[in-house]
Amino acid sequence: MRMRNTPDPLALIAGPTASGKSDCAVKLAKALEERGKSAVVINADSAQVYADLQVLSARPDEEEMQGVPHSLFGTWDGAEPCSAADWAAAAKEEIAAAHEGGAVPILVGGTGMYMSTLLDGIAPIPPIDPDVRREVRALSTDDAYSALQDADPERADMLHPSDSQRIARALEVVRSTGRTLGSWQEHKSGGIGDQVDLAPLILLPDREALYERCDTRFAAMLDQGAVEEVEALLARGLSSELPVMRAIGVLEIAGWLRGEWSREEAIERGAQSTRNYAKRQYTWFRNQPPQDWLREKPENIVIDDIFEILFRQGC
Missing domain, CATH: 1.10.20.140 (Histone, subunit A)
Incomplete structure (x- = not known):
């Protein structure tokens, strides 16, 4: 166990879908690498945890990872729901392992509930009848x-x-x-927010540009393997109540495959669902996290300036 006089660092890059979070996380990891520090990118997106949703969740592929270690991406099988508590427990282990190895963990994603559960803790709600x-x-x-x-x-x-x-x-x-x-x-426990030196960044793109990107990205997904992903999920006969079956794009494409609407309508429905989700995420990240968390447009990001504290620390 390493002994430190100050909390270990934890970088956090968050924002709505299609805001360029993963790209920013990899850039930060590469900048740390240039300074002789290793880093690991830890997923905090509730769709990207599922192995079944490579395309529909826009999970980064090997080329996009650029050799940077990534964890908790595609870790859960769709038959097993991943709750915020499940994810937080796994994330704590990954963060501890990174710190033990002298690496900087970089949380990246758009699921606010995951992040708040990890940092602030969770209410001790008993199992539901x-x-x-x-x-x-x-x-x-x-x-x-x-x-x-x-x-x-x-x-x-x-x-x-x-x-x-x-x-x-x-x-x-x-x-x-x-x-x-x-x-x-009102009474939460288990959070690690007071145990780490947090360096947070929230990406908030121009709204219209964000929605336009949501539209074009969903349409492109149909030609990149999204249809095959949904066909594979339907073939498994999984419960419709599972999170993986309620993921954006699954219902819309499944309806087209069943002949309930056309391909064009599936695209419109999927794009609209994506826009609605991005809008909710945008509102959450603008209002819910502490106001001293830095909020920036992706095009204004200068990695060295924003994460200067990580480059100075002897982590």
């Missing part, structure tokens, strides 16, 4: 939202009426435990 979960998941999104407005109006006001996953989660928590999700979240 299976009967309650089945009842809640059997409800339509409209009915679940209406029920949540009655059971936990404060949480309902925080959620979009079409955010089926978060609505169901909030409703099952209050029905199963008798306490609202907000009351549980």
Whole structure:
């Protein structure tokens, strides 16, 4: 075990989908390498954790990794859901291993819940009663939202009426435990935010340019293997409730493959879903992380200036 007088460094590069986070992370790793320091890029994207979603999650390939070690990319099989707690536990191990080896861990992704769970900890919510979960998941999104407005109006006001996953989660928590999700979240534990020297960067591109990139990227995915990915998932007969089956692009392409709509409509639906997701991520990263976290447009990034502290540290 290495002995240090100061916390070990942890770089974090976050932002909405299609904002160039992975490119920035690799550039930082290369800049550290030039100064004699090793680095490892650790995935913090809830879609890129699944082995089944190489194309649809825009997971970096070997060429894009440029020889920089990457971890927690494609680690989970789609049949096994990866919760924020699951990911945080794995990320802690990867971060500790990097520090032990004298490397700088670089978290990169767009899943705010993953990052907040790792840094701030998680509420000790007990397991949900299976009967309650089945009842809640059997409800339509409209009915679940209406029920949540009655059971936990404060949480309902925080959620979009079409955010089926978060609505169901909030409703099952209050029905199963008798306490609202907000009351549980007042007391969190297990975070490492106070144990590391954090160097955060949030990439917030121009909105219109971001949405345009979302459109072109999804259309290109269909010719790069996305259709084959969805065909392989459907062939496995996985539950439609699994996160991998709800990933952006899976439902849209599956509907086309089943003849429910045309290829063109699948592209439009997928692009719209991607834009909606990017919009939610943009809002979250603009407002939720601490205000002293640096927020920049990708084109304004100067690695040496922004991460100067990492280059100075004897890590």
